[in-house]
Amino acid sequence: MTQTVAITEAIATLKDAETRFGLIRIESEHFFTEWFEGLPEITEAEKTSLDVLRRRYLYHRGExxxxxxxxxxxxxxxxxxxxxxxxxxxxxxxxxxxxxxxxDGEEVLRGRIDVLVLQNQFWVVVLESKKTTLSAWSAVPQALAYLMANPHPNKPVFGMVTNGDDVLFIKLTQADTPQYDLSRVFALFTSKRELYKILQVLKRITFAIAS
Incomplete structure (x- = not known):
């Protein structure tokens, strides 16, 4: 009899995700270049918008x-x-x-992803800010499970995990052996430049999945 389990219950750690899906982390600079290489420039108008975004977030976060x-x-x-x-x-x-x-056909993992963009190639997982004690890393195992549900396994998929304070990017491929890697954590509290970099990475990913 097939059993349905919530993704958040079944996948609690990176080891859970790696074991269940045969995932291997590829810590090579050549695998996930989208978060640090060939990043597009952002305009002064975009920087101004990001400055406003950051001020608003810090204002509300202060409460x-x-x-x-x-x-x-x-x-x-x-x-x-x-x-x-x-x-x-x-x-x-x-x-x-x-x-x-x-x-094995005996277990179905089910969950809800916060935002799904363009043919399942970009996924966003959002946490409540009270989970900052665990940082955005706490949602990576579940995010990997969502990325494995991509119905187009021949294409690389990307994820963004955030609790507002921190942002982390993920890349996963499923050709032959499922592989993934992570970006560094970007922290909004650190400086305006962190938010500028986040937008640059997002723009780089839009180019990667649209081309």
Missing amino acids: GDLLEGTVMLLVVSPLLALAGFYDPPFKIQAESSVELVLD
């Missing part, structure tokens, strides 16, 4: 922990808009259901 929906409104949605994800040829799906059937 205490932020719920997931507030992080989406203050950080994720403005960033996706600036990066061009709301414009052609991209399509947005919010809170999309994800279902992943394991090879």
